[in-house]
Amino acid sequence: MIRKDNIVTKIEKLHREYELLKKGRYRRSEAQISKEKDFEVLLDNLFDVAHGNALTMMTNQEDKEFLLAQREPGRRGRMGGVDSVLAAQETRQSLRLEKAAAFSARKQEEAAASSSVAQLESSPSSSSNISAVVSDEEYGAVGGASPAKRAKRATKNIVSPALAATLDRTKLTDRSATYVLTEAARCLGQNVEELNINRSSIRRQRLKHRAAMASKIREEFRSGTPLVVHWDGKLVMDLTTKEHVDRLPIIISGIGGAQLLAVAKLGSGTGESMAAAVVSALETWGVADQVVGMSFDTTASNTGRRNGACVLIEQKMGKDLLHFACRHHILELVVHAVFVRVLGCSSSPEHLLFKRFQTSWESIDREDFGTGIMVEEVGDCSRGRQG
Structure with a gap:
């Protein structure tokens, strides 16, 4: 089989595909229906976690044929009863290991007993040496170094x-x-x-x-003023793996300033996951009663009428909150409308005009500038478009 972490990765990938399908379950388009049928067919096939060189590593031809049959669409074949030959072999191996462990323990006991007897017989004063042997046995040092000669483990911590x-x-x-x-x-x-x-x-x-x-x-955090909670999910690299995960920074702001509460790791970017993370952070910091508003971006996962994070947060907290939609996302809609009206629609993710403007930004004198309408060619073009 492949390694355990690779198996977990495959399971998480399959779960992400399911979550994406579930988001569009109410859209009954041909593409959505086709994706759902393909996913159902995928579930009927083998969830293959075999090693990449499994067929080369196998020595039993029957096992190879069974794996190939399972990899076919529909998983031809099924597992039979218990392999009696293999079970007997594993039982014999287990008995051998138990006998070897018992033999090793018996040898150690015999060696310890003989060492104790040798010390007692060679001592000139039985009363003093018996106490010494008993003392050594209490510390588990029979036949070895005395406890005083053992190396002591360092206990001085330096990490402040x-x-x-x-x-x-x-x-x-x-x-x-x-x-x-x-x-x-x-x-x-x-x-x-x-x-x-x-x-x-x-x-x-x-x-x-x-x-x-x-x-x-x-x-130390104390705020007696009304607060606004902010959150915005981001897809970032995980700290322990090479995968990208959903992280949700949660911040509260008020008259006294702002405070980062948490950067929660989400299993998915749904409204339910974000709402649960936000409410949990507010309750952990003990500021849920002081929150009177929410600041968020205008995505469907936040503003959904039924499953949006804003609605779910209000339900979990049991009160109505002021909605402060992020003006950056609102102004994006305004800028988009102006762009389409002036320059027309564009299918490119990066418009060359703005790309060149971004590249030349550092060389522009931002203290002395003029608007484009002041240039004769631009003004004539604008007046011609208006006409």
């Missing part, structure tokens, strides 16, 4: 809240931080064997300080 924030700001991984901190401590004349510098300890300290800092910020 400021250092943890610096590591996060410079985007150093826990393993890279281990190398940097070890060499820095050695250059400063510190004994690195006394310092608790290892990957797992640094990770625990960073998580601890992040949680403490987040809790402190929430406790």
Whole structure:
């Protein structure tokens, strides 16, 4: 089989296809119906998680034929009963492993017992040496080094809240931080064997300080004024994988300024997911009662009459909120109408006129400029169009 993370990737891809189909379930166009039928046929076929070289790696010809039959449309063939030969082989292998483990444990017990007897018989004073052997047995050091000679584990932590924030700001991984901190401590004349510098300890300290800092910020944040909540989903690269995921920055603003509440990771970009993330962030910070308005962009997932995030947020919070649609998106509609009226429709995503204007922006004297209507050629063209 392929690796587990690749299987998860295939499942997530199939789920995204389903979510896209579900968004258009009310559009009964020919394209939508065709996509739904294709998806149903896909579900009837094999969800193949076999290794890329599975046919080469297999030694049983019957297994190869079964895999090829399953890969056919409709998955010809089915699994039979339990393979008695394979089951017997696995049982024998399990028994061998159990016997080997029992034999190893018995040998260790015999070695420990013989070592204890040898120490008792060779001692001149039985009373003093018996107590010594018992003491060693209590510490699990029979026949070995005494507890006093064991190397003690370093317990001095050097990761402070400021250092943890610096590591996060410079985007150093826990393993890279281990190398940097070890060499820095050695250059400063510190004994690195006394310092608790290892990957797992640094990770625990960073998580601890992040949680403490987040809790402190929430406790110190106080606002007795009405607030407006802002959100806008973005598709960005995931932190732990190479896939793109939906992230939802959530901000509140008021008279005292603005505060970032969360950058929630969404399973999908639906209105329900965004509404749940926004309400959860407001309740976590304890400001749900102070929110009186919402600022959002004018997408269907936000402004939908039934499943839009705005409607669902009001339902979850149990009150009506003022709607502040983003003026940037509103003005886009105005600019689009002016563009079509003056220059006509364009099928290109980038208009060359504006592309050249963007390229030349840095060389334009923005303190001394004139409008295009002041140029004779442009003015004549404009008057001719109006006529």
